[in-house]
Amino acid sequence: MIAEIPRAARPADCPCGGAAPNQKPGAKAPRYAQCCGRFIDEAAVPVTALELMRSRYTAYVLGVEPYLRATWAPETCPADLDVDPAAEGAPRWLGLAIKRHEQRDDTHAIVEFVARYKTGGRAHRLHETSRFTRGDDGRWRYVDGDVSSD
Ligand SMILES: [Zn+2]
Numbered sequence: 001m002i003a004e005i006p007r008a009a010r011p012a013d014c015p016c017g018g019a020a021p022n023q024k025p026g027a028k029a030p031r032y033a034q035c036c037g038r039f040i041d042e043a044a045v046p047v048t049a050l051e052l053m054r055s056r057y058t059a060y061v062l063g064v065e066p067y068l069r070a071t072w073a074p075e076t077c078p079a080d081l082d083v084d085p086a087a088e089g090a091p092r093w094l095g096l097a098i099k100r101h102e103q104r105d106d107t108h109a110i111v112e113f114v115a116r117y118k119t120g121g122r123a124h125r126l127h128e129t130s131r132f133t134r135g136d137d138g139r140w141r142y143v144d145g146d147v148s149s150d
Contacts, residue, residue, distance in 0.1 A: 009062075010032055010033075010037060010041070010062070011032050011062075012031065012032060013029040013030070013031065013032060014029050014030050014032040014034075014035035014036050014037070014054075015029075015032075015036075015057070015058045015061040015062070015093065015096075016035060016036055016054040016055070016057050016058045016096050017029045017030075017095060017096060018030040018035060018054075019054060019057075019096040019097055019098045019113070020050065020098050020101075021098050021099065021100060021101055023097075023098070032058075035054070035058075036054055036055040036057075036058035036059070039051070039052070039055040039067075040055055040058065040059055040062070040064055040067050045138065045139055046139075046140055048101070048103065048109070048140070049101065049103065049109035049111055049134075049140045050098065050101040050109075050111055051140075052071060052132060052140040052142070053098070053111040053113065053130060053132070053142070054096065054098075055067070055071070056068060056071055056142060057093070057096045057113075057115060059071075059083075060083055060093060061085065061093045062085070063083050063084050063085040063086070064083075065081055065082075065084075068081060068083060069081065071139075071140070071141055072141060072142050073133060073141045073142065073143045075143075076142075076143055076144050089119060089120065090119075091117040091118065091119050091124075092117060092118045092119070093115060093116070093117045094116040094117055094118060094123075095115070095116045096113060096114075096115050096116075097113060097114045097115075098111065098112070099112040099113060099114065100112035100129075107133055107135075108131070108132070108133055108134075109131075109133075109134075109140070110129055110131055110132070111129075111130050111132065112127075112128070112129040112130075113127075113128060113130070114126065114127045115128075126147065127147065127148040127149075128145040128146065128147050128148070129145055129146045129148070130142060130143075130144070130145035131143040131144055131145060
């Protein structure tokens with residue numbers, strides 16, 4: 001994938017925190033280069049929808065729009081996608097928790113997650129169950145999701 005921002009701007013610890021179902025509270029975050037950085041910067045292909053979901057969260061944190069587009073099903077990817085973290089009113093992502101990862105068959109999976117963020121000084125939670133499909137090229141892609149209000 002194309003790195004939009006200098007590599008020096010990449011964080012040492014991965015913003016996704018290595019989130020996984022049943023992750024121990026206070027678990028140490030993996031190194032970015034060994035976690036989502038492999039997919040975002042090194043073009044490694046996530047083996048599971050869970051890995052893909054984490055790397056997309058991290059791409060939102062870092063504002064790597066080309067990666068988000070490349071991992072979005074073409075039929076649902078919005079034409080207008082602004083993920084610049086420096087933009088006015090942009091969310092500041094605070095953390096990711098994974099509640100559920102179910103691979104239904106070879107080409108379908110769901111990941112339920114809670115992402116916490118702040119906008120305009122207020123804290124919010126995005127609780128979503130996302131659908132992923134795997135294409136003929138073996139790559140998982142985000143299709144869409146159901147947002148729970150809780
Ligand atoms: Zn990560």
